Amino acid sequence: MKQASYIKRTVPGTVFDVINVVLLLVLSFIMIYPFWNQLVISLNDGIDAQRGGLYFWPRIFTFGNYSYILKTSGMLSALGWSVARVVVECGKHTALGWSVARVVVGTLTKLVATGFLAYVTTVKFFSFHKPLRRLFLITMYVSGGMIPIYLWYMKIGLTESFTVYWLPTLLSAYEMMIIASYIEGLPEAMSESARIDGANEITIFVKIIMPLCIPVFAALGVMVAVGHWNSWFDVLIYNPSGEYDTLQISLRNILIESDKIKKLMQDATAGSAAAKNAASRISTTSMRAATTMIVTIPIVCVYPFFQKYFVKGISIGAVKG
């Protein structure tokens, strides 16, 4: 960053400053307005929204779209649950439940397993530590590709299961490299002395290495968690039946398959008169907007606080590759 004192104040310079700020304001607007527009539509009466003219503020304010979505697609029951309970009771088969379960299980298992793998590849006296690291590095460059993986998962019964969300991504070379480079920066004497005292490797990892790795685990954990929250394509190809649908895939279905919406509408109109009335006020656009916001709001709330971890992650990744 240049310090302002180097720069002479000139008229063209000031003009540039003004133009620059205006351009960046326009850019910020372009970045943020699409989300705001969705929020406005999602908070407006569905039928009224079809008239158009909704720019910055809802005209007829309502939470109807949200309550309708949460009721009809069975997301609400999961909302009040604590994270731990969602994991235990993910048998409730709600999209939100599967999403949360996936994020929690996927992130925790991956951090522990890949962290331990990274630790094993840093144990210097272990004769296989370098080959082990190389074997996993290969996976960064070569892979079977979409169809061979799909056929193999089908064969071993991984499709149509919750396992397919976390087991195939349990160990990954990228995270392994980052954690390993972090562990290598720690003083070796600590694990060495524990080893002399008779601690086994798991104990050393859990009791000594993991607490020291909290910064890198936090950085990677956020990245992995957001990745799990956002992924939809694996749901589409491995779990097509819909039993393990996550929020992202529900939104995708609303976006792509209008049949699904019709079905949801019919479900609602089959109910009481009040439900019928509520359903009559919903349009596809408002319904999609509400679902989009349900998926987006957790990210929007979380990312400003975690962005520095992401920046750290991308910088470590860039240096270490």
Place this chain on the structure above:
Amino acid sequence: MQREKSQKFALWRRQLGREKELWFWTLLFLVWWVFFFLIPLYGIVYAFFDYTPGRALTLDRFVGFKNFISFFQTRDAWMIIRNTLVISTLNMTVGFIAPIILALQLDELRQGLFKRATQTISYLPYFVSWVVVASIVTTLLNSDGVVNEVLMNLGLINKPIAFLTTGKYFYALITCVTIWKSLGWSTILYMSAIAGIDQSLYEAGAVDGISRWGMVRYITIPCIMPTIVLLFILNIGNFLNLGYEQNLLLGQSTTQEYWEIIDTYVYRYGIQMGRYSFSIAIGLMKSVIGLILVFVSNAIAKKYTEYSIM
């Protein structure tokens, strides 16, 4: 002699004893490696067979390069190659220059709340999924969306433009949306390169009396040039890995001629239509070319910069 041998053996046994526990965990890791990497990798041999699930791969089902050749005989082949090349090239030119300009613009701001806020806001689209982006874009650009409405109110157009369903707009659409999603995020590496520039260069520049534009032109840009070159070279390695998620989500049946790329084709033929050997062959071709690109770009990066990803 005999004694030496037995000594060696004893040493070896002692080492194995010491590594016993590590070997146990390594074996578990290797089981995972075989299961989720090696066996799927072996699956690419199906590309050379006429494979049907549930039937053994016998030699009489070996077809050589037939699957590869039949891809080039389809009418779709050239359309797919064209789309892949066009969209990739757009990403590598427009999509590559945009974050550099934004990073330079941000650098001209004084440190403060406005700079931080602009950066944070520009990261937002990166954190949401492609499904969310596709849904938002669909709402905005629909015939009754805000964009068409504003354009009509301004009197620029008489009837709504079908941005999403007109084929000739698709390249522009997908490039804009891809840049929108990743623009802020892509500036991070440039921003950290700019932050690493030696302040004394600017001091010397100020003494020599160069203007503000001169500082950008003769100090900032040359100083971040290695980063620019490096990222460009690494992008070449990813040339074929343009995202398919956005193409699948934003592509309509009316615009298919413009959005079908190799990955979406593999998905549609392999998973939706069950033509496994055929789609594995196409995927394999793409992977081989991609791998060559990665190695070539990495070799170039190694030669011209101090940096290598291997």
